[in-house]
Amino acid sequence: MQTILYARVSTVDQTIDHQKSQAEAAGFKLDRVITDDGVSGISTKLQDRSGGRRLFDILRPGDTLVVRWVDRLGRNYQDVTDTIREFMRRGVILRTVINAMTFDGSTQDPVQQAVRDALIAFMAATAQAQAEATKEAQKAGIAHAKLKDDKYLGRKPSYSLEQIQAVQEMTGKSVTEIAKVAGLSRQTVYRIQADPAAAVKALEVWSTPS
Template sequence: MAVVFYARVSSADQTIEHQCQHAEAAGFKIDRVVADHGVSGISTHLADRPEGKRLFDILRSGDTLLVRWIDRLGRNYGDVCDTIRQFMRQGIVIRTVINGLVFDGATKDPMQQAVRDALIAFMAATAQANAEALKEAQRSGIALARSTDGGNKYRGRKPSFSKEQFSTVCEMLELSAGIGKIASATGLSRQAIYRIRDDRAAAVGALTRWEG
């Protein structure tokens, strides 16, 4: 039974190595890494990605599909839900590095199945909602950057967090994770997490302005 780690990076400030190191530091032993570079989780379904589609051929019953967070599978509600359920039907266990979530088809109890399915739906919805919020905040950030200082390229102070870290913070906040736990998962200071929590639009606006 193999542990296959799937990583997806969509921008230059994300790295496969960082995601693997985070998984290993959390105690996971990885047998194989499958990764997609520069691929959007919003517009491209897992089965349509160059490497993501290989998972459906590689994984076998009893294997574990490990991801840093559900959003690595995608940021489209329907696609994420369908993907997880398909893997579970094949006897594959899906685990997340952050929060140690486990999704499998082992339980036959209808109440436990209902709770599991509700959590899958919630996680998928959170991934899509955060992606949409990020896009809206990016638009606001671009508009602000253009209007600031008469159109000059004043970008302000460089953010201490990346888009990947920002996304993780938002998703863990949605799950009511504590600030200390978020800091441990992301490597950010408590102050940075508080700033993101208190004004997400301003945080992602700053990220957008520093993209140049």
């Protein structure tokens, strides 16, 4: 019988080593560590991840699967609940580092089964809800940044619509002469000449009330 840690990270602020050290600090003696690095728990089911597939291949009756919390298995309610129930049917014990939860299929008492299944459902639903809340917050932040932040608006144009028109009207003149007459830098003249429509669009974005 083995004790296997499954660790999944999807962002740069999470690390496999941190999840492993947390498990060991909680007293788990790990025989193996199976990982998925940079994989979303929302859009990718456990069985579709390379590490997840290994779990389904190697877990045997009596083995203990350790996860930091159920959200490491995934953040999709249906996938997480189906996965935990499948592992319990196989005789695998699931234990979490956070809250020290234990789920297994050994109990035959219907009340205990109901409590266990309700808790699994609650934890899986919480994992999905947290993911959706984070996603919506990110969308809102990006939308706000697009209106307020130069990083999304791009650099504020150093020219006016009249200057764009002046550049377009002075066809045949040198860039140096156009720059002098229009009151622009040579680089700005080059950019306007290369894509006048984009230059106008940049002005429109910056002139839109926020």
